[in-house]
Amino acid sequence: MTAEPRPWLAPSASGPVAATVRLPGSKSMTARALVISALAGGPSVIEAPLRARDTMLMAAGLRALGVDVDTGADDRWAVRPAAPRGPARVDVGLAGTIMRFLPPVAALADGTVEFDGDPHARNRPLRPVVEALRSLGVAIEASPAGGLPLTVHGTGLVEGGEAVIDASGSSQFVSGLLLSAPRFAKGLTLRHEGPPVPSAPHLRMTTHMLRAAGATVDESVPDVWTVEPGALRGSTWTIEPDLSGAAPFFAAAAVTGGAVTLAGWPADSWQPVDRMAELFTALGAEVTRSDAGLTVRGTGTLRGITADLSEVSELTPVFAALAALAEGPSELRGVAHIRGHETDRITALATELGKAGAGVTEFPDGLRIVPGALRGTTFETYADHRMAHAAAVVGLAVPGIHLADVGCTSKTLPEFPELWAGLVSRS
Template identity: 70%
Template sequence: MGNLTATRPPQPWSAPTATDPVATTLRLPGSKSLTARALVLSALAGGPSTVLRPLRARDTELMAAGLRGMGAHASITDDERWLVRPHPLVGPAHVDVGLAGTVMRFLPPVAGLTDGRVTFDGDPAVRARPLGPLVEALRSLGVRIDVTGPGSLPLTVLGAGRVSGGEVVIDASASSQLVSGLLLAAPRFDRGVVVRHVGPPVPSAPHLRMTVRMLRAAGAAVDDGMPDVWTVEPGPLAGRVWEIEPDLSGAVPFFAAALVTGGEVTLQGWPHSSAQPVERLRALLHEMGGEVSLTTGGLSVRGTGVVHGVTADLSDVSELTPVLTALAMLADSPSVFTGVAHIRGHETDRLAALAREFAGLGADVTESHDGLAIRPRPLRGGTFRTYHDHRMAHAAAVVGLAVPGVELDDVGCTSKTMPEFPALWSQMVTGKS
């Protein structure tokens, strides 16, 4: 198993500067979002499942460990093929969520089905991540939960072996995962679930569509025809083979490198029908000066060496905000990003961290309540703090392509979703890993 603890020493890293256009073909690890959902659905299925080409990283290993602790059999020794066999869910168990929003929000509903006591905690920073609406929703569905900390974590789910289910109202404006967590376990609830969102728009809508699509693929009956209402009928889930496509969010820094350097990057193994928001990414990269094409060889992005500023609402692709901010720093015109207030509750307050760290490199960046405004000007090298956040490290690496002397205080945080990132990045830029 990989690194399941945050008590590793920092790994300082000098972001390599590109002297030539990058030209590379990559095969990146699988999608974190797809891998996480496949593991949960497999553990709740009526028969064995296989997860092909999953993401092996801290978040997904913590997900597998949490399910294993509650009784599921999950064999993840083979990097290309993970095997999951459902078993009766039992406690006591402890789930280490690390910094993973997926583990923190997907597994408490599963723990409600466990016959026994399941405790949850993680890295100190995760205790500030939004979880309260899910706790209250589960309580209204009949799950006993004790919150023992000042925030939502640590908590204890006192599983009774079943969840009655029914209708629930939730404000999921802080994270779409609050809804996905309820939906994934709902087929096993006695009455299924009807989730009604009341509040500002749910961010990252493509991830909710991914949840619904995967539930249906496992045999669940799901109705999402009414805005902000999701109905999942009770019923069995089928074991199956899950083929995990490459991680789009993980690919974005590499695609950004093509724009910054005027090079070309091709991601192999990209499906023609994707569960991820590839069309939205294609439009954004095109507007910023890239050419995006999908062929049998993969998904390719080519740059001209000139990056254009954009004005964009990123609410549906908020994970891309750090790398797009880095691109905007190197653009030929200003950019304004909005719709991402909720990323203040991610691994760190990403808006504040991006504004602070890029200002430290000389950037003209203004933070608003739900976004950033960037007016490009020459940047200088300096230390860039990552705050244990993999997306912050990706942003720093992109700017470092054009700005010599960008020093990350810790590139090891990329192990959360892509342990291979520093080696892949250096290989792409310098030809040396």
């Protein structure tokens, strides 16, 4: 069940913000660490995990399959693997990670596993994963659209081998199959055929983490991934702060001409920090790394940009908000697949930024945004945490931006309203 909406007035900044923020761990890393740990040959520890709706539902889904996942401590989770088993029911919420990562795990289960989630989750694309698993001999019942509700009839074994997939709709289609592939009897050679796979950094995160757990992964041929069968090691995973979750806080520095430091940023990251830094620099901000963390400083200039966001599509809502506040027009392209995210983010951004007074043209794969005289409005959030982040960024400079529901931020950062209010109070 989804919670009652929480209307919220986005606070406006009275001057430059200056703050150091500490954010919870990466959703993407936490989800992958949970799945790899569940399939490993021994116990694992996940340090500094993200405690939010998506990751707690992932942990609950693995528990339903018989895995011992102890999330009692905020800063240290323990996972004791077990052979997946049914019968089980998994609530995916609205999480792409769960609906795409756990059906391959369920295929390894001995028994039947049912999947469903929030109403809009049934609209999110899943067919490529379903068809790839079927081609590997897994019995699956799916909706007419090839998605939720879904029933996987596991036999305790997936033979594996070769499969072809069109992953142009989401890199999670590939990641979900690769994460379970070491447990397939013959491993997996997965070939992508179709338009480019988006969010390549997330695929690299998957293969890096698999290798760190002892898997043999070959991605030397473009659009082909080969995972050898073999045991995964129990590991200690230290989760990085969430870069996508940090984006609105960095945007606050750019909008107000202030400075925001994300503390605890590692020297070597598995997240696309370089690409994010390039984009903020193009907008007119300064990005630096030091022992204190990762810092974005506004310069008093916010330029329009033309950018391909295909590698960092999660940042599109925040960068669209920045584009609406910039000095000139922007084009943000390469993100057709975000129409299949928590909502159709392209249409939602066009609608809500247009209501606030920006001139927005919608393309199949992105947006052209022409800044205008922005005004207060009620910003619908579509049960989408990133839409709430975009509204909050606009609200920094535009009084009267009301969010229809700030509660949707609990998906990845439950404390967002309090952190944001604290940040803006330091302006």
